[in-house]
Amino acid sequence: MILGSYRIEIPFEELKGYKRILIQLPSGLKIYARKIVDILEEKTKADILVSSDPCFGACDLAVDTALSVDADLLLHFGHLPIPNLKIDFPVKFVDVIMDIDVSSVTDLIISGVTEKNISIVTTAQHIRYLNEIRKNLEKRGCRVRIDEGDGRIAQPGLVLGCNFSSVSRDAGAVVFVGTGTFHPVGISISTRKPVYSLDPISMTLTSPNEISTMADKLIRRRFYLITASRDAENFGILVSKKPGQNRMDVALNIRKKLEEMGKKSYIIVADTIQPDMLRDFGKLDCFISTACPRIALDDHEMFDIPILTPVEFEILTGERSFDDYIFDSIT
Ligand code: SF4
Known part of the structure; x- marks a missing residue:
């Protein structure tokens, strides 16, 4: 199926037998959601529901939503599965291709x-x-x-x-x-x-x-934000509920180190980390994000206070030198 500049390959044969399917689309495809739902309904005869929540990667499988609406399959568009992310719910992936010359x-x-x-x-x-x-x-x-x-x-x-x-x-x-x-x-x-x-x-x-x-x-920007956090006393440690972004172990480790340094910290859990919602928590001096690295590295201007990655937190504490700066990654 061609929709705009996307070639969408839905594995219809593999969808046989499912009664209620929740589909999950990245934002660029949501404009085609109605068309996709119509085609899926016609071909599968299943109830097709569509999630409106943002979806940035295969780290973000809407299993909770699927369970809450009694879906028996989650159909995730546009990302390849993350092999080491084990999910105890039926999920199928739909390839979305942008053809190139x-x-x-x-x-x-x-x-x-x-x-x-x-x-x-x-x-x-x-x-x-x-x-x-x-x-x-x-x-x-x-x-x-x-x-x-x-x-x-x-x-x-x-x-x-x-x-x-x-x-x-x-x-x-x-x-x-x-x-x-x-x-x-x-x-x-x-x-x-x-x-x-x-x-x-x-x-x-x-x-x-x-x-x-x-x-x-x-x-240079990251160095500025780390330096600006030197005197921070109150930290918000951000943890995402998304299955492939959840690094609770990293968050607990950061909290332990902050305790040892005599600093106060709060672990804040969210599905999607949104700057607006964090404003409700009142005055904090610095966020450490253990969720998708792009939140701290790409979206930092949307936050009122510095937001650091776990690697940058190590630089802040002196455990790592700035010359050893590395990009935050999830393995
Ligand atoms: S954690 Fe971020 S960068 Fe990694 S797959 Fe998810 S959305 Fe993409």
């Missing part, structure tokens, strides 16, 4: 990437094109790595905003195929390698210098 992508890499030994990575929307890109590049003299990641990564070459383990540490440079700057900047900070960012929609290639400038800017 592999031959133009290859040409752009050949003309714009200096290194001939490269690691290529991408996000779920383009993952199935990686092998074809590799074959084309190898025919033209490149050595291309598409590596497996750790247990959080479903397919070789896939990167998540919280996990760059599929980037080959042996390659001379990394080519990220996808949109946005968060992933390439994260890869740059995590690997210290030259990173190119190839946007397959606009067909533009951002150079390692530009990515590195963005990474430096992010690190």
Whole structure:
């Protein structure tokens, strides 16, 4: 099924026998929700319910919602499963593909990437094109790595905003195929390698210098926020209920360290961490977010007080030096 620029591959055969299905869509697909529901109802004859809650990744499976409405299946669109996330509820994933012009992508890499030994990575929307890109590049003299990641990564070459383990540490440079700057900047900070960012929609290639400038800017901002938290006395430790973002163990560890430092802390649990809701808690000096790393790293301007990652908390306490700054990741 083609909807806008998305190719949506619903495994209708696998949906037989389910009576009530809750579907979960990322925000870019919600505009097509009614159409998707109509088609699913017609093909499956099941009750189709749609979740309106935000959905940013496969870390965020709406199992509680599915149980609350007596659904017998959760149908999750647009992300690949997280292999090491064990869920005790029937969940199926729907591939959502954004087609790309592999031959133009290859040409752009050949003309714009200096290194001939490269690691290529991408996000779920383009993952199935990686092998074809590799074959084309190898025919033209490149050595291309598409590596497996750790247990959080479903397919070789896939990167998540919280996990760059599929980037080959042996390659001379990394080519990220996808949109946005968060992933390439994260890869740059995590690997210290030259990173190119190839946007397959606009067909533009951002150079390692530009990515590195963005990474430096992010690190300077993080340094400022860590420094601004030096005198904090009251901390809010944020924990997400989302199954693949829940790092309660990390939160408890942070609270223990704060206690030892004579600081006061409160563990605040939420499904989606929203700055507005946190304002109700009155005066706190600093948040430490154990949820999705993007909340602290990407959305920090939405918060009234500094919001740090667990790694940055280690720098704040002096356990880690700033020279050892690493991107927060979930494994
Ligand atoms: S934790 Fe954040 S970056 Fe990781 S999969 Fe979930 S939404 Fe994406």
